[in-house]
Amino acid sequence: xxxxxxxxxxxxxxxxxxxxxxxxxxxxxxxxxxxxxxxxxxxxxxxxxxxxxxxxxxxxxxxxxxxxxxxxxxxxxxxxxxxxxxxxxxxxxxxxxxxxxxxxxxxxxxxxxxxxxxxxxxxxxxxxxxxxxxxxxxxxxxxxxxxxxxxxxxxxxxxxxxxxxxxxxxxxxxxxxxxxxxxxxxxxxxxxxxxxxxxxxxxxxxxxxxxxxxxxxxxxxxxxxxxxxxxxxxxxxxxxxxxxxxxxxxxxxxxxxxxxxxxxxxxxxxxxxxxxxxxxxxxxxxxxxxxxxxxxxxxxxxxxxxxxxxxxxxxxxxx
Amino acid sequence: xxxxxxxxxxxxxxxxxxxxxxxxxxxxxxxxxxxxxxxxxxxxxxxxxxxxxxxxxxxxxxxxxxxxxxxxxxxxxxxxxxxxxxxxxxxxxxxxxxxxxxxxxxxxxxxxxxxxxxxxxxxxxxxxxxxxxxxxxxxxxxxxxxxxxxxxxxxxxxxxxxxxxxxxxxxxxxxxxxxxxxxxxxxxxxxxxxxxxxxxxxxxxxxxxxxxxxxxxxxxxxxxxxxxxxxxxxxxxxxxxxxxxxxxxxxxxxxxxxxxxxxxxxxxxxxxxxxxxxxxxxxxxxxxxxxxxxxxxxxxxxxxxxxxxxxxxxxxxxxxxxxxxxxxxxxxxxxxxxxxxxxxxxxxxxxxxxxxxxxxxxxxxxxxxxxxxxxxxxxxxxxxxxxxxxxxxxxxxxxxxxxxxxxxxxxxxxxxxxxxxxxxxxxxxxxxxxxxxxxxxxxxxxxxxxxxxxxxxxxxxxxxxxxxxxxxxxxxxxxxxxxxxxxxxxxxxxxxxxxxxxxxxxxxxxxxxxxxxxxxxxxxxxxxxxxxxxxxxxxxxxxxxxxxxxxxxxxxxxxxxxxxxxxxxxxxxxxxxxxxxxxxxxxxxxxxxxxxxxxxxxxxxxxxxxxxxxxxxxxxxxxxxxxxxxxxxxxxxxxxxxxxxxxxxxxxxxxxxxxxxxxxxxxxxx
Numbered sequence: 001x002x003x004x005x006x007x008x009x010x011x012x013x014x015x016x017x018x019x020x021x022x023x024x025x026x027x028x029x030x031x032x033x034x035x036x037x038x039x040x041x042x043x044x045x046x047x048x049x050x051x052x053x054x055x056x057x058x059x060x061x062x063x064x065x066x067x068x069x070x071x072x073x074x075x076x077x078x079x080x081x082x083x084x085x086x087x088x089x090x091x092x093x094x095x096x097x098x099x100x101x102x103x104x105x106x107x108x109x110x111x112x113x114x115x116x117x118x119x120x121x122x123x124x125x126x127x128x129x130x131x132x133x134x135x136x137x138x139x140x141x142x143x144x145x146x147x148x149x150x151x152x153x154x155x156x157x158x159x160x161x162x163x164x165x166x167x168x169x170x171x172x173x174x175x176x177x178x179x180x181x182x183x184x185x186x187x188x189x190x191x192x193x194x195x196x197x198x199x200x201x202x203x204x205x206x207x208x209x210x211x212x213x214x215x216x217x218x219x220x221x222x223x224x225x226x227x228x229x230x231x232x233x234x235x236x237x238x239x240x241x242x243x244x245x246x247x248x249x250x251x252x253x254x255x256x257x258x259x260x261x262x263x264x265x266x267x268x269x270x271x272x273x274x275x276x277x278x279x280x281x282x283x284x285x286x287x288x289x290x291x292x293x294x295x296x297x298x299x300x301x302x303x304x305x306x307x308x309x310x311x312x313x314x315x316x317x318x319x
Numbered sequence: 320x321x322x323x324x325x326x327x328x329x330x331x332x333x334x335x336x337x338x339x340x341x342x343x344x345x346x347x348x349x350x351x352x353x354x355x356x357x358x359x360x361x362x363x364x365x366x367x368x369x370x371x372x373x374x375x376x377x378x379x380x381x382x383x384x385x386x387x388x389x390x391x392x393x394x395x396x397x398x399x400x401x402x403x404x405x406x407x408x409x410x411x412x413x414x415x416x417x418x419x420x421x422x423x424x425x426x427x428x429x430x431x432x433x434x435x436x437x438x439x440x441x442x443x444x445x446x447x448x449x450x451x452x453x454x455x456x457x458x459x460x461x462x463x464x465x466x467x468x469x470x471x472x473x474x475x476x477x478x479x480x481x482x483x484x485x486x487x488x489x490x491x492x493x494x495x496x497x498x499x500x501x502x503x504x505x506x507x508x509x510x511x512x513x514x515x516x517x518x519x520x521x522x523x524x525x526x527x528x529x530x531x532x533x534x535x536x537x538x539x540x541x542x543x544x545x546x547x548x549x550x551x552x553x554x555x556x557x558x559x560x561x562x563x564x565x566x567x568x569x570x571x572x573x574x575x576x577x578x579x580x581x582x583x584x585x586x587x588x589x590x591x592x593x594x595x596x597x598x599x600x601x602x603x604x605x606x607x608x609x610x611x612x613x614x615x616x617x618x619x620x621x622x623x624x625x626x627x628x629x630x631x632x633x634x635x636x637x638x639x640x641x642x643x644x645x646x647x648x649x650x651x652x653x654x655x656x657x658x659x660x661x662x663x664x665x666x667x668x669x670x671x672x673x674x675x676x677x678x679x680x681x682x683x684x685x686x687x688x689x690x691x692x693x694x695x696x697x698x699x700x701x702x703x704x705x706x707x708x709x710x711x712x713x714x715x716x717x718x719x720x721x722x723x724x725x726x727x728x729x730x731x732x733x734x735x736x737x738x739x740x741x742x743x744x745x746x747x748x749x750x751x752x753x754x755x756x757x758x759x760x761x762x763x764x765x766x767x768x769x770x771x772x773x774x775x776x777x778x779x780x781x782x783x784x785x786x787x788x789x790x791x792x793x794x795x796x797x798x799x800x801x802x803x804x805x806x807x808x809x810x811x812x813x814x815x816x817x818x819x820x821x822x823x824x825x826x827x828x829x830x831x832x833x834x835x836x837x838x839x840x841x842x843x844x845x846x847x848x849x850x851x852x853x854x855x856x857x858x859x860x861x862x863x864x865x866x867x868x869x870x871x872x873x874x875x876x877x878x879x880x881x882x883x884x885x886x887x888x889x890x891x892x893x894x895x896x897x898x899x900x901x902x903x904x905x906x907x908x909x910x911x912x913x914x915x916x917x918x919x920x921x922x923x924x925x926x927x928x929x930x931x932x933x934x935x936x937x938x939x940x941x942x943x944x945x946x947x948x949x950x951x952x953x954x955x956x957x958x959x960x961x962x963x964x965x966x967x968x969x970x971x972x973x974x975x976x977x978x979x980x981x982x983x984x985x986x987x988x989x
Contacts, residue, residue, distance in 0.1 A: 054864045061873035063769045065689035067700070069868075073856045080852040081845060095848060097830065098841040102719055106710040107845075109755060113707055116759050120894065123687065123768035124875035128894020131763065135756035136902035139749055146722070146748035147741060153726040160838035207876050218874060222864035226856070295906045306741055313729060313737040 002092075002255050009252075009261070010084070010094035016265075017083045017240070021232035022046035024239070024276055031280035046232065050225045058221030061122040071118035072219065072226035075111040079230045082107035083237045087162055087244055089264035092254025096162035101149045104161065104241070105142070108193065111230065112138060119215030126207050130214030133291060137199065137211070140298030141189045147305035148182045148189075151312055152245065155179075161244065169248040178315070181308035183246045188301035190238040192294070194231070197283040199294050202231075209288065236272070239279075243271040320365045321373040321390050321441075324398070327358045328437045334430035344426035345417060348553075351430050352409035358437065359402035365395045366809045374443050374507070381446050387505050389443030392813035393576070397568040400657050401436045403795070404560040404664040407788045408553035411668045414785035425465055429554065432458035436557075436565045445494035445504035452490065452569065456483035456533070459562060462554040463546045475545035482532050482542045489529030490569070493522045497577055506577060513579025523582070526573035527589050533566035536627055537597035538938035540620045544604065547619070548612035548680070552671025555612060559619045560664035564656050567626060574634070575649075575817040584638035584731070590631030591739065595746040597624030600937070602753035603910060606760060606903045607934060609896040611670040611680050614761050615663065618706060621754055622659040625721055626652045628743060632724050633818055639731050642820025647833055648724035649814050650807050650822055655717030657806070658799060662705045662714055665792035669699035672781040672789065673765055678774035682761070682896035687770040691778040696766050698789035703762045705796045707755035711842045711849070713800035716831075718751060719840050720803070723833040753903070760899040771890040801842045804831050897932060904932060911936060 026043035033040025060068065085099035085107075093099075116131035153159050155178075156167040192199045195212035204210055207217070216227050244251065250267025252260035289297065331354050338347040372391040380386035390398075412429075435458055439451030460483060464476040496518050499508035514522055532539035547555045574586070601620030608614045629652030636645035670680065672695040677685045689696040705712035725747060728740040770776035780786070799806060807826035815821040825832040825839070832839035881889045904913050913934035920926050963971070 054859075057865050057867060057869055059869045059871050059874075062870050063687065063873050065687065065696075065767055066693070067689055067696075067767065073853070073860065076856055077849050077852045080856075081848045084848055084852075095844060097838045098844040098848075100719075100838065100840055102722055103710060103840060103845065106708070106715050106719075109707075109752075110704075110709040113704070113709060113755055113759050117763055117767060120759075120763035121767045122873040122875075123893040124873050125892055125894065126876055128763075128768075128898060131759065132894060132899045132902050135752075135759055136906055139752040139756060139903065139906070142752035143745040143748040146744055150726050150729070150741065150744055154729055158833075158837045159723070159726060163838060217876060221868075222860060225864070226860075291902075292905060302745065306745060309741040310738055313734055313741075317732075317734055317737075 005255060006092055006094040006096070009090040009092070012261075013088050013090070013093055014080075014084050016088060017233065017236060018080070020272075021229065021236040022050060024236045024272065025232045027273070027276050028235075028280045028283075031277050032284055035281060035284045046228070050229060053220075053225035053228070054222050056221040058219070058223050061124075061218050063123045064121050064218070068118065068121045068218075069223060071114050071121070072223045072230065075114040075118075076226045076230040076233070078107045078110040078114070079233050079237065082111075083233050083240075085161065086237055086240050087165060087251065088240050089268040090252035090254075090256060090261055091162050091166055093162070096254075097160070099161040101152065101159045101161050101164070102146075105145055105149075108234065108237075109138070109142075111234070112193075115212075115215055115227075115230075118219075122218040124218060126210070126214045126217050129208075130211050133211045134215065137192050137294055137298065140295060140302060141192050144185045144298060144302040144305045145189050147302070147309050148186050151178055151182045151305075151308055154309075154312055154316070161241075165244045165248045165251065166253065168245065169251065169253075178308040178312040179246065181304045181311065183242075185301040185305035185308065186242060186245070188298060188304075190242060192298055194235045194238055196235075196279065198286050198289045199297065201288045204288075211291075239272045239275045240268070242275065243268065247271055320361060320370060321375055321388065323361050324358060324390060324437070324441060325375065325388055327354050327361070328434050328441060330354050331430045331434035331437065334434075335427050338426040338430065339424075342423040342426070343417075344415070344423050345413065347426040347430055348409045348412040348415075351433055352406055352413065355402045355405035355409060355433065359399060359406055362395050362399040362402055365390065366392065366399065369812065370395055380450070381444075381504070383501075384444060384446070384503060384505055386447050387443030388441045388447065389506065390441060392810075392816065393571065394440045394568070396653060396657070396810060396813055397564055398437060398440050400564050400660040401433070401440065401561045404557060404660050405433050405436075407664055407668065407792050408556045408560075410791075411556070411671070411785050411788035412551075412553040414782040425462060425551065428458040428461040432462065432554070432557065436561055439565050440568055443506055445497065445506075445509070448569065448572075449487070449490060449494060452533075452565075453483075453487055455562060455565065456480075456486065459550070459554065459558055462550045465549070465551055465554075469549075471545075472549045475542070475549040478542045479546040482539065485539070486529045486533045486566075489525040489532070493525035493529060493573060496522050496525075497573075506572075509577050510579075513577065515579070519578050519582070520586075522578055523574050523586055524589070526570055527593070530566045530570035530573070531593065531627075534563045534570065534627075535566075535597070535601075535620045535623045536593050537600050537620065537624070538942045540597060540601065540623075541936060541938050541943060543620055544608065544613045544616045547616040547667075548610060552668060552674070555616075556664045556667035556671070559616060559667055560660045563619060563623055564660050567623070567630075567656055571630065571653075571817070574630075580637075580819065582634060582638055584635050584733075584736070586638070587631040587635035588739075590627045590634065591743055594624045594627030594629075594631055595743045595750075597621065597627065598750035599624075599746050599753070600910070602750040602757060603903070603907055604936065605757035606753055606900050607911065607913075609682050611673060611682060611685075611761060611765060612667065614682075614757060615666050615670055618666075618754060618757060619659075619663055621750055622655070622663070622706075624750065625718065625747065626655050626659070628652075628747060629655065629721050629724060632728055635728070635731055635736070636724075637818045641730065642818060643822060643834060644724065644727050644730070644820075645818040646811075646814045646820040646822045647720065647727065649818055650810050650826075651717060651720035651724050653810055653813070654803065654806060655721060658705070658713040658717045658796075661792055661795050661799065662702050665698060665702040665789060665796060666706060668785070668789050668792070669695055669702060672785055673699070675781050675785075677765070677778040679772070682764045684772045685765040685770075685775045686768045686772075686890065686893075687766075687775060688778050689766045692766075692780045694780055694786045695789065698786075698793045699766060700762060701793040701796055703758040705800065707758040708751055709755070711800050711845050713796050713803075716800050716803040716840065716842065720831070720833070722747065727833065753907075756903060760896065764894070764896050764899060768893050769890060771895070801846060802828065803840070803842065804828050807831060901932075904934070908934065912940065
């Protein structure tokens with residue numbers, strides 16, 4: 001019965017993540033449009049775009065190597081695998097035992113490296129620009145992320161996401177300075193990883209300011225659809241991850257029945273929705289920063305995470 | 320088993336004779352490949368069979384003890400690294416055209432180099448270990464000096480022999496301090512009476528300096544980026560892949576084994592600090608260098624740093640009686656040593672193949688090789704992904720375990736140690752991210768993009784033996800990445816003997832756990848998920864997406880098309896080695912004193928503008944340059960001696976004699 005539940009939740013979770021990812025992009029765009037006083041397209045527009053792109057014949061650069069076409073598929077597969085591991089509405093999914101935070105970071109790293117390699121593949125200037133910047137940002141984001149993981153490992157005794165979420169959910173409520181600081185650090189990392197304002201502008205049309213988009217300039221048709229899906233899924237994954245770590249309340253525990261799942265589902269939709277609206281409001285209220293200011297932005301996240309770790313050491317030392 | 324290994328080492332050393340007599344490099348390489356392959360099989364069989372410690376005494380070497388050879392699980396593990404990489408490198412060398420004249424003479428030190436590495440690992444007493452270690456340095460030095468007419472090669476060889484001298488100057492006194500009464504240097508007698516207090520600390524410091532300089536621990540890493548690329552490809556592969564591991568073995572043997580089972584916690588400090596600094600500095604330099612082999616040598620410095628951090632953590636855990644976590648850290652370090660040996664050998668062979676096929680080692684003269692060299696590309700991409708520690712390859716497995724032991728480190732309890740660990744953790748993550756950027760740059764600039772020279776555009780795939788060697792190593796990288804559990808089980812006896820705990824119970828085929836009852840790393844489950852999603856994406860792309868493609872010139876945001884005399888486009892209109900490094904150079908430039916010199920001509924001048932990016936390794940600025948100045952001062956002062964009259968000279972000699980006699984008298988009295 002538990003096994004059946006685990007399989008069922010896993011399949012449902014993957015289906016939900018895949019279906020909801022483009023909707024999330026649509027939601028963020030639509031909220032941003034409303035906040036700017038426009039009506040904006042419907043939330044279904046990203047789905048329509050994906051289907052339209054699938055039907056368009058791709059143009060491939062003659063200088064592209066044989067690695068050009070498999071690249072988006074590899075990145076999407078890595079992101080899907082990571083997304084399958086991050087619990088959304090229920091804990092104790094089939095692959096919960098493999099849902100290690102470092103593994104998820106590694107899979108996202110795989111997607112990032114493949115994307116940067118694909119950007120370099122056709123041998124154009126803008127691709128290299130995007131690739132070099134994306135990899136440079138990651139050098140600041142990774143240490144901040146690892147220090148946040150260190151905090152969870154100390155609190156929960158493991159780096160397994162499912163176990164961390166469960167132990168944070170069962171923890172007595174109270175103000176935790178370390179978790180708060182870690183949350184700010186992880187939010188900054190999430191903004192950078194998903195190429196959102198103020199690190200990067202997902203809606204820019206000026207190539208010189210692009211980071212993520214610059215790598216995709218040579219892609220078209222179904223290949224571009226895979227990249228768009230990958231980016232959407234990554235955003236949903238990060239919001240779900242933040243929800244699972246910092247507001248794990250409402251998530252159905254292992255072995256919960258149908259009622260628990262429905263409750264968890266509603267809680268997840270609510271949490272991700274609130275985070276998406278917060279993201280949209282943040283993006284319309286702030287300007288993109290200069291490229292070398294990003295190092296300061298992520299460096300601050302790193303320092304916050306370090307501070308959070310030190311706070312935790314001191315407080316556990318005193319207790 | 321020990322007999323078989325000793326015979327293999329003797330046969331390897333004997334291969335030098337036909338090499339010198341016949342001048343047939345191909346015979347030597349084929350023989351070395353066969354012998355290393357046999358040695359690898361024997362070592363693996365020994366590990367699987369649960370080898371006991373075995374000792375044999377040969378009537379060679381020191382007259383009062385003879386030469387003691389021994390195997391235990393620790394030396395078997397490292398023997399396997401040496402033999403596996405040695406086999407691949409020798410097979411790769413078979414693809415070389417038949418060498419003539421001086422090139423063929425290079426075949427003489429090559430089997431000696433392999434035999435010396437194996438001898439170091441098989442040594443059962445201090446004298447044999449030092450003999451093997453110094454022979455290894457000497458043989459590889461002869462190989463580094465492959466092209467004496469090249470000033471770079473000469474400079475590398477001079478620096479290398481100097482560093483090798485430093486290694487010997489540290490390790491010989493270390494064994495002198497360890498020696499049991501009666502200058503008994505056998506490991507058994509040293510273990511029976513391990514040193515204590517300041518003597519042990521001195522041995523540890525000398526071991527870190529001596530073995531660390533050979534392994535490439537900062538700030539003694541400066542010779543690696545010069546010497547490793549100077550040697551022929553298969554030798555540089557072995558120097559990075561195997562020789563640094565032999566140095567690590569000496570470090571582990573001295574610090575963990577011969578210094579006894581008790582060590583204070585502060586012993587961890589030098590390894591943690593130097594390891595973290597090496598990791599960051601090596602990875603940063605790998606992003607700035609422009610020569611493929613130099614990039615790889617810098618990446619070796621980074622990985623040695625990671626392994627040193629693992630060793631340091633193991634010492635800290637052992638000092639606080641946390642056997643299981645100490646075993647986790649030590650297993651992580653030793654597993655990463657194997658993984659890095661495979662990865663780096665593969666990548667160096669790949670760089671050699673690129674040099675052969677594409678005609679250069681300089682990244683800015685390559686590009687677009689993926690079109691013409693599919694085998695090399697596939698192998699190098701796998702190796703680079705493993706070196707960038709991407710799941711599910713072996714680099715990630717090792718680093719996952721290492722990071723787990725770092726995350727477990729705050730349990731040691733001291734606040735100062737905990738804060739240091741948090742900083743070390745951040746530095747390791749930085750190093751891993753920088754390494755990923757460096758590997759992407761290596762692959763992206765040399766293999767992807769458009770050719771930057773006509774020679775690169777006309778690149779040719781390398782011959783079959785070379786392809787085979789690279790393919791075998793790539794397969795090994797994947798397999799060891801998917802099955803870290805069985806490997807850790809093989810490591811268990813060695814680790815158990817050194818730190819008193821083991822993690823074999825937590826390392827299964829499917830999942831590797833950092834501790835009992837805790838979820839862990841399950842590479843096969845990840846692979847299953849990836850295969851399922853891969854099939855789903857492939858199905859959608861076949862069934863739901865439009866088929867067929869249109870080929871066209873790269874869009875490049877409306878760049879004008881290149882002139883007709885540039886059939887591959889303007890090679891400068893794409894990112895190269897320098898431009899890929901630019902964001903990282905700007906962000907981390909302070910660490911390497913990076914500076915950008917811009918020389919802009921005035922309006923009306925016709926000379927071209929120049930933009931130079933310069934940087935220096937802080938090890939030169941802060942360690943070696945002051946040392947060189949100190950040396951000059953001492954030499955100047957010592958020059959006074961030359962002006963001495965004969966009377967003064969004689970009294971100096973007499974005074975020295977009296978001083979030495981007084982020292983001996985004091986020693987005897989004690």
